[in-house]
Amino acid sequence: MTDPIKLINVSHYYSQGLPVQVAAVKNINLTIKAGEAVGIIGHTGSGKSTLISHFNGLLKPSEGTVLVDGEDIHKDKETLRRSRFKIGLCFQYPESQLFEETVAKDIAFGPGNMGLSDSEIALRVERAAEFVGLKRELLSKSPFDLSGGEKRRAAIAGVMAMEPEVLVLDEPAAGLDPRGKNEILRMIMNYREQTGSTIVFVSHSMEDIAATAERIIVMNHGEIALEGTVDEVFSHGESLRTMGLNVPEITRIFMMLRQRGIDVPSNIYSVEEGARILRGLAEGRRG
């Protein structure tokens, strides 16, 4: 089976040919396999957003090739257009893309561009709204009347409704309160479980990445600095710190506990898990 996304030696320069030429990403070799949940993490300006803009051909690489399902995405206009629907890209603060009269119509924009039948579109809108937990009565409202969190969900639903093979989300939880953030993350995991689609998730929050991704790609100065499973990447705590990143706080606490000779696992990434282990430890000591 061909991989949904494959980048071969991709570099992208801004202001190419001018003295101020900057390499936003350079020599990226990357494969996203079908069904994976990949987290892309990096400091601000590390090239994360530039990288994902190559996935659906919004940016053309200055050098290198982008393959979607084994086909060069920039081969012709038709391939490019098809790739846009295969790779659903949801940008940061996607609520700024809402424009239609009603939420339902806005969610239908993507599927409508795919040229689907009305009944199919209606079905997809309903399904997408369900995934993001938008109540039915909101669908007939104007998107501008929704609350901030609801707008975000409606916008994500707009990308989900295209039912892409790969859903790429750039900081889907940015600017939301902790509760809204958890809901969005849970919603994405739920979507993945039900549809089995591939997820690429961009964030600079280690906690969020640890909670959602199986494989992590760490970007630094436009290059892939680290790549591997969550355990593998977080075991490089020191080099992550030099890139302005860090392991999740709870992981750091467990690492410090280990340093003090307390026998706890080092691969703890969520507070719930950590709490469970500490509770077990305390009970064991009492008993």
Next chain:
Amino acid sequence: MVRDITFGQYYPGSSAVHKMDARMKFVLTFGMIVCIFVCRNFFSLGLMVLFTSAAVAVSRIPLKMILKSIKPVAVILIFTGILNIFYTKGGETWFSFWKISVTEKGVYTAVFTMIRIIVLVIISSLLTYTTTPTMLTDALERLLSPLKVFHIKVHTLAMMMTLALRFIPTLIEEIERIMNAQKARGADLESGGLIRRAKALIPVFVPLMVSSFRRAYELAFAMTCRCYTGGDGRTRMKQMKLGLRDFIALTVCLAVLAGIITLNHFFPKVI
């Protein structure tokens, strides 16, 4: 892309032209533009070209930037050139074919007009290259302040202009962002006829309007929070002061004007 527009962009530097008082620069630019149209023959126009080259040299703006500023008017240049060559008749006929003929006067007029336009563009872009938009509107406000007598809100107008200029890059960025988001949803912004294309822009312009209004509201709020109440009683951080440099520039410009008038008088007119 939209980002490549250079006309009206500041090019940082510390040359004498950069340091000149923006008011004087404004007045002199205006004056020199008038001078371009005072020129009647190639000798006076030559003086104008000389002056412009000298000004560019003093400003130390790279030649590449100057050429970049001419690029947007290239079409207009070619168009006026062609029109003048074929439609101005007079003097010796140099070339003739069917109904088309090229005369001595036609060629002279075409060349003359084209040089005029080029000089005009260079002089005006020199002003914007060497003066920040803020300084420019500040100068405009000061220059127009006598209009206050007629109850024209000069300060408000200048502030609106400053803000509008300030938000151009922000809006360009915003448009690109929204366009990308809609393209990712399969919006086709590049093909189809005029009506289809105009329709395709709705998903871009509706969010743009919404965010612009939000931005305007937020900005007004932020300004109010910093006690902005309009122009009355407002003092400036940078006081404008005319210096020796400004008077030298004024003298040079007056000399050029005098030269142009003299040359116009002694040589036969072309246009």
